[in-house]
Amino acid sequence: xxxxxxxxxxxxxxxxxxxxxxxxxxxxxxxxxxxxxxxxxxxxxxxxxxxxxxxxxxxxxxxxxxxxxxxxxxxxxxxxxxxxxxxxxxxxxxxxxxxxxxxxxxxxxxxxxxxxxxxxxxxxxxxxxxxxxxxxxxxxxxxxxxx
Numbered sequence: 001x002x003x004x005x006x007x008x009x010x011x012x013x014x015x016x017x018x019x020x021x022x023x024x025x026x027x028x029x030x031x032x033x034x035x036x037x038x039x040x041x042x043x044x045x046x047x048x049x050x051x052x053x054x055x056x057x058x059x060x061x062x063x064x065x066x067x068x069x070x071x072x073x074x075x076x077x078x079x080x081x082x083x084x085x086x087x088x089x090x091x092x093x094x095x096x097x098x099x100x101x102x103x104x105x106x107x108x109x110x111x112x113x114x115x116x117x118x119x120x121x122x123x124x125x126x127x128x129x130x131x132x133x134x135x136x137x138x139x140x141x142x143x144x145x146x147x
Contacts, residue, residue, distance in 0.1 A: 016067030
């Protein structure tokens with residue numbers, strides 16, 4: 001493709017939505033709280049900055065990070081957790097077997113882990129960081145991505 005990957009520009013735009021889908025699925029796995037959502041969103045934003053260095057040799061991940069400004073942020077409005085799982089399934093179904101895709105899969109798993117570790121239960125989110133429901137979603141993601 002003209003962007004240097006095996007994906008079209010349109011497909012990369014769809015893959016860029018994976019960050020938001022995975023973050024929100026992780027967040028809603030055990031219920032959304034305003035403070036939790038703020039902490040989790042901030043954690044993912046910070047992770048994206050670090051991921052540029054970590055995935056400097058993965059053009060697909062770099063294009064996905066760069067594409068965050070172009071995603072449709074209304075995509076997940078009024079969506080249930082089951083809807084988000086279906087979106088993860090759709091995302092997994094469009095992935096190719098190429099040199100950059102394993103890194104993209106690992107990148108999204110790390111997005112889920114960063115989200116889950118950002119806020120915990122208890123007073124002001126200071127309790128256990130990864131809930132059983134979040135851990136279950138991360139395992140679901142691993143299974144869907146075959147990693």
